[in-house]
Amino acid sequence: MLVSKAIVEGTGSSTGRYTLGQQRRFFAEGVREFLRLAPNLKIMGDCGAFSYVREPEPPVTVEEVTRFYAESGFDIGASVDHVILEYNPQWDSKAHGAPPVPDDCIRRQELTLELAREFLQNAKKQKLQFEPLGVAQGWSPGSYAKSVSALQKMGYSYIALGGMVPLKSPEILAVLEAVSEKRKPETRLHLFGVTRLDHVVQFASHGVISFDSTSPLRQAFKDDKDNYYAEDRTYVAIRVPQVDVNPAMKNKVLSGEVNQGDAFRMERQCLEALQLFDKGRFKRSELLKLLHAYQQMFGVDRKNNMAAYEELLTDKPWKSCPCAVCQDLGINVVVFRGAERNRRRGFHNVFVTYQKLRRLI
Structure with missing residues (x-):
C-alpha cells in the first residue's frame, strides 16, 4: 500500500486531501490503524513528487519527510525526489550533432541524488524504523542506470524508479535492462505508477519486486471504457x-x-x-x-x-x-x-x- 505525504498533509503550496481532523487522527493512530490495514501488509510512503513537478525545487525538506514516515509508522519510506518529465535516449548519444541533455533534467537528477544521500544519512543517524527507499530519476536507460549505481554506492538496497508513468512498456523494459547491468544481486526495485501486468514476469526478471498504480481505481470512473x-x-x-x-x-x-x-x-x-x-x-x-x-x-x-x-x-x-x-x-x-x-x-x-x-x- 502506497500513501503519499502530498495527499495526507500537502507539500509546499499544495494542500492535502485530508481534513485537519483526519490529519490529526492519521498521526495519532498511525497509518496502519487509520487505514485499517492488515498487519502483514507493507505500507510504503512517498512525497507525491508529481504534486510539485512544476516547481523549481521540492517544497519539502528531508526532515519533514522523515518525520512524516517515522511518526506515522510506515514500513518503507521513499527519499525526496524531483520528477524528470522528459524521456529521450538520443540525448545520451555521442554522435556529432546529437541534442544535448537539457540542463533542467541534469539538475533534477543531481538534486534527487543529493536529497537521497541526505535522506539515508538522516534515517541512519536517527535510527528510524522504516526501510529507506532510494528514488532514481532519469531521461534514458543510461541515466537511470547511473542513478541506480549512485544510490547503491550510498548504501541503498531498495530502489524505486520514478517518472516512468508516461513511458511505453518497451521503454520501461529498456530502462530495466540498462539498470540490470549495474544492479547488485541484493538490490530490489520498485516501479512508481506502473502496473503493466502483461510484462510483470519480465519486470521481475530484472529485480522488480513491487509496483504501485491507481489505474484500477481511476478507470472505475474515468471515462466510457474499461470501468x-x-x-x-x-x-x-x-x-x-x-x-x-x-x-x-x-x-x-x-x-x-x-x-x-x-x-x-x-x-x-x-x-x-x-x-x-x-x-x-x-x-x-x-x-x-x-x-x-x-x-x-x-x-x-x-x-x-x-x-x-x-x-x-x-x-x-x-x-x-x-x-x-x-x-x-x-x-x-x-x-x-x-x-x-x-x-x-x-x-x-x-x-x-x-x-x-x-x-x-
Whole structure:
C-alpha cells in the first residue's frame, strides 16, 4: 500500500486531501490503524513528487519527510525526489550533432541524488524504523542506470524508479535492462505508477519486486471504457446520472427544456428496471430502451454505448465475481452513479488486478 505525504498533509503550496481532523487522527493512530490495514501488509510512503513537478525545487525538506514516515509508522519510506518529465535516449548519444541533455533534467537528477544521500544519512543517524527507499530519476536507460549505481554506492538496497508513468512498456523494459547491468544481486526495485501486468514476469526478471498504480481505481470512473474489470476483459459501466446532481441535467431542468417530474420518474424507472433485471424479472431489450431514452432526454446520447451495455447485461460478470463488493452490490457495481458506488467498483478492480497478479507470479 502506497500513501503519499502530498495527499495526507500537502507539500509546499499544495494542500492535502485530508481534513485537519483526519490529519490529526492519521498521526495519532498511525497509518496502519487509520487505514485499517492488515498487519502483514507493507505500507510504503512517498512525497507525491508529481504534486510539485512544476516547481523549481521540492517544497519539502528531508526532515519533514522523515518525520512524516517515522511518526506515522510506515514500513518503507521513499527519499525526496524531483520528477524528470522528459524521456529521450538520443540525448545520451555521442554522435556529432546529437541534442544535448537539457540542463533542467541534469539538475533534477543531481538534486534527487543529493536529497537521497541526505535522506539515508538522516534515517541512519536517527535510527528510524522504516526501510529507506532510494528514488532514481532519469531521461534514458543510461541515466537511470547511473542513478541506480549512485544510490547503491550510498548504501541503498531498495530502489524505486520514478517518472516512468508516461513511458511505453518497451521503454520501461529498456530502462530495466540498462539498470540490470549495474544492479547488485541484493538490490530490489520498485516501479512508481506502473502496473503493466502483461510484462510483470519480465519486470521481475530484472529485480522488480513491487509496483504501485491507481489505474484500477481511476478507470472505475474515468471515462466510457474499461470501468469494470473482469478476469479476461473489461466492461463499460452503465450510466444513470442523478437528475438533481448532474450539471447537464440540472441545467436542462432549470431552463425548462425538460420537465423535472418526468426526469425523476424516468430516473426511478431505470433504477428499478436494473434491480428487476438483476433478479431475472425484466427483459434486457426493454432495459436498454429505457436507458437509451433516459440518456436522450438530457441530450447525452450514448447510443454508441448501447452495444457495450448489451454485452455487459448479457455476460453479467458481477454474478460470477467472488469479491465482497460484487457479492454485496450485485448489479449496482456496474452502474456509473455517485462517488461512493464508483469508488467501490474501483475496489473490485483492485481485487481483480491482484488475482491476476497472483496467477502470474
